[in-house]
Amino acid sequence: xxxxxxxxxxxxxxxxxxxxxxxxxxxxxxxxxxxxxxxxxxxxxxxxxxxxxxxxxxxxxxxxxxxxxxxxxxxxxxxxxxxxxxxxxxxxxxxxxxxxxxxxxxxxxxxxxxxxxxxxxxxxxxxxxxxxxxxxxxxxxxxxxxxxxxxxxxxxxxxxxxxxxxxxxxxxxxxxxxxxxxxxxxxxxxxxxxxxxxxxxxxxxxxxxxxxxxxxxxxxxxxxxxxxxxxxxxxxxxxxxxxxxxxxxxxxxxxxxxxxxxxx
Amino acid sequence: xxxxxxxxxxxxxxxxxxxxxxxxxxxxxxxxxxxxxxxxxxxxxxxxxxxxxxxxxxxxxxxxxxxxxxxxxxxxxxxxxxxxxxxxxxxxxxxxxxxxxxxxxxxxxxxxxxxxxxxxxxxxxxxxxxxxxxxxxxxxxxxxxxxxxxxxxxxxxxxxxxxxxxxxxxxxxxxxxxxxxxxxxxxxxxxxxxxxxxxxxxxxxxxxxxxxxxxxxxxxxxxxxxxxxxxxxxxxxxxxxxxxxxxxxxxxxxxxxxxxxxxxxxxxxxxxxxxxxxxxxxxxxxxxxxxxxxxxxxxxxxxxxxxxxxxxxxxxxxxxxxxxxxxxxxxxxxxxxxxxxxxxxxxxxxxxxxx
Numbered sequence: 001x002x003x004x005x006x007x008x009x010x011x012x013x014x015x016x017x018x019x020x021x022x023x024x025x026x027x028x029x030x031x032x033x034x035x036x037x038x039x040x041x042x043x044x045x046x047x048x049x050x051x052x053x054x055x056x057x058x059x060x061x062x063x064x065x066x067x068x069x070x071x072x073x074x075x076x077x078x079x080x081x082x083x084x085x086x087x088x089x090x091x092x093x094x095x096x097x098x099x100x101x102x103x104x105x106x107x108x109x110x111x112x113x114x115x116x117x118x119x120x121x122x123x124x125x126x127x128x129x130x131x132x133x134x135x136x137x138x139x140x141x142x143x144x145x146x147x148x149x150x151x152x153x154x155x156x157x158x159x160x161x162x163x164x165x166x167x168x169x170x171x172x173x174x175x176x177x178x179x180x181x182x183x184x185x186x187x188x189x190x191x192x193x194x195x196x197x198x199x200x201x202x203x204x205x206x207x208x209x210x211x212x213x214x215x216x217x218x219x220x221x222x223x224x225x226x227x228x229x230x231x232x233x234x235x236x237x238x239x240x241x242x243x244x245x246x247x248x249x250x251x252x253x254x255x256x257x258x259x260x261x262x263x264x
Numbered sequence: 265x266x267x268x269x270x271x272x273x274x275x276x277x278x279x280x281x282x283x284x285x286x287x288x289x290x291x292x293x294x295x296x297x298x299x300x301x302x303x304x305x306x307x308x309x310x311x312x313x314x315x316x317x318x319x320x321x322x323x324x325x326x327x328x329x330x331x332x333x334x335x336x337x338x339x340x341x342x343x344x345x346x347x348x349x350x351x352x353x354x355x356x357x358x359x360x361x362x363x364x365x366x367x368x369x370x371x372x373x374x375x376x377x378x379x380x381x382x383x384x385x386x387x388x389x390x391x392x393x394x395x396x397x398x399x400x401x402x403x404x405x406x407x408x409x410x411x412x413x414x415x416x417x418x419x420x421x422x423x424x425x426x427x428x429x430x431x432x433x434x435x436x437x438x439x440x441x442x443x444x445x446x447x448x449x450x451x452x453x454x455x456x457x458x459x460x461x462x463x464x465x466x467x468x469x470x471x472x473x474x475x476x477x478x479x480x481x482x483x484x485x486x487x488x489x490x491x492x493x494x495x496x497x498x499x500x501x502x503x504x505x506x507x508x509x510x511x512x513x514x515x516x517x518x519x520x521x522x523x524x525x526x527x528x529x530x531x532x533x534x535x536x537x538x539x540x541x542x543x544x545x546x547x548x549x550x551x552x553x554x555x556x557x558x559x560x561x562x563x564x565x566x567x568x569x570x571x572x573x574x575x576x577x578x579x580x581x582x583x584x585x586x587x588x589x590x591x592x593x594x595x596x597x598x599x600x601x602x603x604x605x606x607x608x609x610x611x612x613x614x615x616x617x618x619x
Contacts, residue, residue: 155346157342157346158348160313160333160340160346161342161346161396161399162348163311163313163332163333164313164334164336164339164340165334165339165359165360165399165400165403166334166360166403167334167360168334176348180348180350
């Protein structure tokens with residue numbers, strides 16, 4: 001037992017170091033420089049603003065569309081549920097540049113949808129709209145699976161009781177399900193947002209300009225070399241810590257008895 | 265009124281099948297069945313939570329096939345209460361109540377209103393049951409469905425809550441359907457007994473009929489060889505030799521059924537009602553056992569002897585009332601019991617459960 005504990009602790013520590021060391025090194029080397037650039041580099045500021053705005057827009061769309069999907073997947077036992085679930089996970093399995101190419105086929109200027117949008121004056125490829133689409137495609141599955149977990153933790157009998165107390169489905173969702181799953185849904189949205197912020201592969205195919213931070217750091221690396229890319233990467237890392245910290249705070253504060261409910 | 269005719273439903277891999285029974289308007293129905301017999305699924309099907317797959321369900325004469333739970337005019341109380349953890353106790357009670365004052369009144373009657381400022385998480389299992397019951401009654405439902413609603417209450421609280429619920433049931437004319445795995449523990453037989461096992465109704469009807477005339481040997485065995493008598497009870501003050509003063513929890517009671525007077529000890533007198541004596545509690549002897557502590561002693565004639573392995577059931581006719589005793593086959597043989605013989609049956613007042 002003792003040996004097993006020591007081995008487990010050792011393995012855990014090694015992995016922790018492996019995960020933290022490169023990021024710590026990056027921030028230590030260029031964190032300060034990145035902070036200074038924030039004041040002087042207008043393109044970096046624009047990229048940060050664009051990244052935050054597009055990631056937020058993608059997350060809002062993901063929440064609006066993903067919440068009903070997650071709820072139905074969790075509460076409605078229908079034939080082919082497993083297949084639908086697999087399709088929803090698919091975007092997570094595809095290499096991101098491939099996802100970008102697939103999106104281009106559907107949303108590009110030559111495609112029916114992209115062409116129609118262009119006729120209406122909405123440019124998708126090469127615009128912030130394209131960035132939002134790319135982010136939504138690669139990160140919405142994370143929200144949906146997180147939201148499903150949040151709904152699964154709410155015992156359907158709470159909803160059953162609320163219905164016998166006179167509430168129709170929607171009112172039950174608003175008065176019972178949402179308050180009981182709220183923290184889980186917010187946590188899932190934060191994960192989606194963080195994933196959207198870090199996206200590169202799909203975005204670079206659909207919209208190179210205007211640049212998100214991820215595209216900007218790549219652009220600086222190919223044009224000017226590592227020295228110019230590092231501060232951009234460092235500042236993105238520091239800013240990414242914010243939603244992650246918020247997420248963990250939510251996780252630890254979660255109330256203990258949502259699902260088991262009642263129990264005597 | 266609750267009418268189920270060939271009702272069927274499915275919950276996961278469990279099936280309710282061919283459920284047929286009627287609980288008349290304003291009556292109290294009790295569903296008796298072992299764990300896993302489908303009692304909760306039955307309540308959820310009546311409530312419309314679990315969709316019916318076949319048959320007919322009528323509540324108050326209306327067919328419920330397409331009526332959603334919120335329009336069925338019923339209340340449902342689960343064993344574990346399912347109080348909304350994000351709301352206060354007071355908000356829970358008022359959740360579906362059209363009138364907050366009426367809600368507080370019924371909560372007060374049940375003793376749940378004193379808990380209104382407590383956090384839901386801090387309530388004990390029994391307190392949750394009280395609040396859940398108050399929450400369901402606060403809407404004044406025409407039909408109340410109860411899933412072992414008193415199981416977590418201590419005996420004293422259980423008794424007072426049960427009494428108050430009976431009073432509300434009579435005052436409001438509420439039709440009640442309560443499920444239990446042990447009706448002596450629930451202290452209740454109601455107006456209609458429905459026996460449920462493995463998703464099917466074995467038998468339903470007036471409790472004394474169901475117990476007296478089990479439809480099959482399986483039902484008889486399922487019921488565990490109980491003696492069930494319908495009759496009237498009255499407290500006999502000061503007749504309890506052990507008690508100095510009338511005690512709320514233990515009252516001497518005389519129960520009359522047919523020509524029999526049965527002595528019992530109970531903490532509340534419900535009359536008319538039922539007296540239940542487990543067949544194992546009934547002792548048989550060939551001579552009256554003088555000096556025994558048993559308060560009840562009857563002479564009767566043996567009408568039937570049935571032996572099932574090591575257990576023998578002896579049916580006696582006591583002045584026209586059938587009484588069943590269960591004894592080991594060996595004892596029955598040693599006593600030399602035969603049909604037509606006279607014998608004495610005795611049991612303690614404590615062995616009589618009044619329901």
